[in-house]
Amino acid sequence: MTDQFRNITFPAEDDGFFAELREEVNAYFKNNGKSIYGNTSMYLKIAGLLIVYMFVFSIPFIFPVKPIHIFLCYSFLGVWGVFLGVNVGHDAAHNSLFKNKKYNQWFMYIFDLLGLSSFNWKNRHVSGHHVFSNIMEYDPDIQQSAVVKIFPQDKTRSFHRFQWIYMPFIYAIFIPRWVFYRDFKDIFYTRIGGFYNRPYPVFEVLKMFAFKVFYIFYMVIIPCWFTKQAIVVFITAFFLLMVCSSLTIVVILLTTHMLEDSNFPDPDENGVMPYSWSKHQVLTTSDYATESGIITHLFGGFNHHVIHHLFQHICHIHYPELTKILKKVAKKYDVKYQSRKYILPAMYSHFKLLYNNGLNIKHRPLA
Numbered sequence: 001m002t003d004q005f006r007n008i009t010f011p012a013e014d015d016g017f018f019a020e021l022r023e024e025v026n027a028y029f030k031n032n033g034k035s036i037y038g039n040t041s042m043y044l045k046i047a048g049l050l051i052v053y054m055f056v057f058s059i060p061f062i063f064p065v066k067p068i069h070i071f072l073c074y075s076f077l078g079v080w081g082v083f084l085g086v087n088v089g090h091d092a093a094h095n096s097l098f099k100n101k102k103y104n105q106w107f108m109y110i111f112d113l114l115g116l117s118s119f120n121w122k123n124r125h126v127s128g129h130h131v132f133s134n135i136m137e138y139d140p141d142i143q144q145s146a147v148v149k150i151f152p153q154d155k156t157r158s159f160h161r162f163q164w165i166y167m168p169f170i171y172a173i174f175i176p177r178w179v180f181y182r183d184f185k186d187i188f189y190t191r192i193g194g195f196y197n198r199p200y201p202v203f204e205v206l207k208m209f210a211f212k213v214f215y216i217f218y219m220v221i222i223p224c225w226f227t228k229q230a231i232v233v234f235i236t237a238f239f240l241l242m243v244c245s246s247l248t249i250v251v252i253l254l255t256t257h258m259l260e261d262s263n264f265p266d267p268d269e270n271g272v273m274p275y276s277w278s279k280h281q282v283l284t285t286s287d288y289a290t291e292s293g294i295i296t297h298l299f300g301g302f303n304h305h306v307i308h309h310l311f312q313h314i315c316h317i318h319y320p321e322l323t324k325i326l327k328k329v330a331k332k333y334d335v336k337y338q339s340r341k342y343i344l345p346a347m348y349s350h351f352k353l354l355y356n357n358g359l360n361i362k363h364r365p366l367a
Helices: 017-032 040-062 067-093 101-107 109-113 118-129 158-171 174-188 202-227 231-257 277-283 293-298 302-310 316-332 343-358
Strands: 286-288 338-340
Touching: 017 277, 017 316, 040 067, 040 202, 040 316, 067 101, 067 109, 067 118, 067 231, 067 293, 067 316, 101 109, 109 118, 109 202, 118 174, 118 202, 158 231, 158 343, 174 202, 174 231, 202 231, 231 286, 231 302, 231 343, 277 302, 286 302, 286 343, 293 302, 293 316, 302 316, 338 343
Parallel strands: 286 338
Antiparallel strands: none
16 A cells, blocks of 8 residues: 555745734734744633633532533533644643744643544644645545545545534544544554554553543542442543534534645645645635634634634734735735635535545546
């Protein structure tokens, strides 16, 4: 299988688009006396997210509760845990929370505390997805499985015509599959998409096992001991947490790269992509609900995803202003910037992609 992988390269920038965009972004920070890293607002946001998570987690310990209350708390924790991951862990993985990389490494542990391997996440997302976004067989963040056809050029199977119906049920187990299967699978794979996953440190294997055991322990065993509720109550609550977190994270992620008009370019026989690096990022990435402050803050700026792919080392707290700059420069150079005003049309567009690919409807050519 390794023979099919070639070194992917991008042609040189063919106009002044990215040079001017980078100049304007740098001028924004210089003229406003701002740092590209997190600021006071960001750090207060982190504190608020953690306080809310810990308070809701502690409710069964503090108040007399019935199973229904525990189910509600854990469902909320499933959603809120995703908000913690995309706001804190994601920025930390990109070294954009703090100037000091060591601090970012510490805050990446939020993933491990939520049952996920921060080591695997950084490899897959930063070293894989951001390098090979939307390139078939290379992008490890986009599912490449016989179960679903995401890439229009992938093989069509007869059951794919129903994927727009059955995939929501598979999306509902996205997180448990990640926690209990995908992380362990990554240990044994030499390549994860286009990322070369060797050597794999023994320490990271031991850390992964330890954190996953600790996760089950503090989410299920300890609450069962201290609240005197039957363990089946917390197992059920944990299942609800997993489903709620799965549905939340797929809403955040699916709407950034996998829409009906998303582009999935292929390299040529020499591994050269058809567009420059900056054009590739813009053409393969989509924004949504960029005018919604609530979605921007809860989703960790994922709805401003194009600017994130172009400047991944900038904290998401700055994305709303930078997206305005991006729109202006993209319009000047006639670069196709894709965005939906609301999140629901973006979700609809994803399922339209599943529907079209299932019927092998030809993908729209690039504008």
